[in-house]
Amino acid sequence: MSSNPWEWDEPTWRGKVEAVRAGRSLQPERWPNGARCAVALSFDSDHETNELRDGGASVARLSWGEYGTRRGIPRIRSVLDRFGAKASFFVPAVSALLHPEEQASLAAEGHEIGLHGWIHERNTDVPPEAERDLMLRAADTLEQITGVRPVGMRTPSWDYSPVTLQIARELGLLYDSSLFADDDPYEILDQGEATGIVELPVEWIRDDAPYFMMNRFGAQRPYTPPADVLDIFRREFDGAHAEGGLFLLTMHPHITGYRSRIFILEELLDYITSKGDCWVATHAEIARYCAETAGLKG
Numbered sequence: 001m002s003s004n005p006w007e008w009d010e011p012t013w014r015g016k017v018e019a020v021r022a023g024r025s026l027q028p029e030r031w032p033n034g035a036r037c038a039v040a041l042s043f044d045s046d047h048e049t050n051e052l053r054d055g056g057a058s059v060a061r062l063s064w065g066e067y068g069t070r071r072g073i074p075r076i077r078s079v080l081d082r083f084g085a086k087a088s089f090f091v092p093a094v095s096a097l098l099h100p101e102e103q104a105s106l107a108a109e110g111h112e113i114g115l116h117g118w119i120h121e122r123n124t125d126v127p128p129e130a131e132r133d134l135m136l137r138a139a140d141t142l143e144q145i146t147g148v149r150p151v152g153m154r155t156p157s158w159d160y161s162p163v164t165l166q167i168a169r170e171l172g173l174l175y176d177s178s179l180f181a182d183d184d185p186y187e188i189l190d191q192g193e194a195t196g197i198v199e200l201p202v203e204w205i206r207d208d209a210p211y212f213m214m215n216r217f218g219a220q221r222p223y224t225p226p227a228d229v230l231d232i233f234r235r236e237f238d239g240a241h242a243e244g245g246l247f248l249l250t251m252h253p254h255i256t257g258y259r260s261r262i263f264i265l266e267e268l269l270d271y272i273t274s275k276g277d278c279w280v281a282t283h284a285e286i287a288r289y290c291a292e293t294a295g296l297k298g
Contacts, residue, residue, distance in 0.1 A: 020165050021189040022181035026198055026290040027245055035279035037241045038286050039272055040200060040248040041087040041265075042114075042177070043076060044154065045069070045102070047095040047254065049120035053156070064254055069099050072257020077106075079262065083269045088283040090116035090154040090177075093138035100145045107146035112282035114177075115139060115153035123161040132167050139171060151284050154178050158202055165190050168197060175200055175287035177248070184245040185290045196296050198287040200248055206236050207250040212261070230264045234271060241275065246286065 005013070031038050048065035051058055080087055089106055091113055096103045103113050117123075118134035126134065135153075143149045151174040155164060158178045165188065168176055175198040176188065188197045204210050211224040233249060240247035249268075256265060272278050279286075290296075 023187035023189040027184040028293040031279045036277040038246045039280040043089050045091045049092045053120040068254030072253025075257050075262045085280045088112040090114045092116045092120045093141040094119045112284050115150045117156040120156040123159045128163040208255045212255050226261050
C-alpha cells in the first residue's frame with residue numbers, strides 16, 4: 001500500500017473510514033421520569049500522569065497534577081454534593097494507585113470510576129499487545145481499589161488505535177466515551193458489525209482543556225475568559241435541552257478546580273437544575289438506559 005493517501009485504492013481508504021463507525025442512534029424517545037434531556041458530567045482525573053505519560057520528570061508539572069487531587073477534586077465534590085449530582089470520573093490506573101482513597105471514596109458516594117488508560121498513554125503509540133495488557137491491568141486496578149468493575153472507558157486524549165475497540169469488546173464494556181460522530185448516544189459499529197457498545201460522544205467544544213491549558217515551553221496559552229467558557233457550555237446544554245438529547249461535559253480537576261473557574265461548574269449546574277426537567281446521571285446510568293431502551297445486545 002502506498003504511503004501517499006492520494007494513491008490509495010478504494011478498499012484502502014474505505015477500510016479506514018469503516019473500521020469504527022457510528023451505527024443506529026440510541027437517543028431514546030423519552031428519558032427517565034419524563035426528563036427533557038440527560039446530563040452527563042465527567043471529570044478526567046489525570047493528576048500526575050500528564051507528565052509521567054511523556055516520560056517527563058518536571059517537578060513543577062507533577063505538582064500541577066497534584067493540585068488536581070489536593071484542591072480540584074475537593075472543590076468539584078463540594079459543588080456536586082450541593083446539587084446532589086452524580087458524575088463520572090475517568091481515572092488512569094497510575095492516578096488511582098497514587099490516590100486510592102480518592103477513588104474509593106468517590107465510588108462509595110455513588111460516583112462512577114471509569115477507565116482512562118494505565119498512565120494516560122497515547123493508544124496509537126502503544127503496540128497492540130501492550131495496549132491490551134495495559135487496559136486489562138487498568139480495569140483490574142480500578143476494581144481492586146473501588147470494589148466496582150468499570151463498565152465504560154474514555155481513552156486518554158480520546159486516542160483510538162486500530163485495536164482499541166476490539167479490546168473494549170473483549171472486556172465486555174457497556175459503553176465508550178471517546179468518539180465524535182454525533183451529539184447523542186449511538187451504537188458503535190466494528191467493520192460494519194453492531195457491537196452492542198453504547199457511544200456517549202465527546203467534543204472538544206465541551207471540554208475545559210482547549211480553553212485553559214497552559215504549557216510554558218510550548219504554544220499552549222489560556223485564551224478564553226472563564227465567563228465565555230460558561231457561555232459556550234450553557235449554549236451546548238440549551239441545544240441538547242431543545243432537542244431532547246444528551247449534554248455531556250468533560251472537565252479536569254487540575255484545570256477547572258481553580259478559585260476563578262469553579263464557578264463555571266456551579267453556575268452551569270444551577271442553570272441545569274433550575275429547568276426542573278433534566279436527568280443528571282453517571283455515564284454508566286445513561287448508557288445502560290439507552291441500551292435497555294433500544295434492546296441492545298452485545
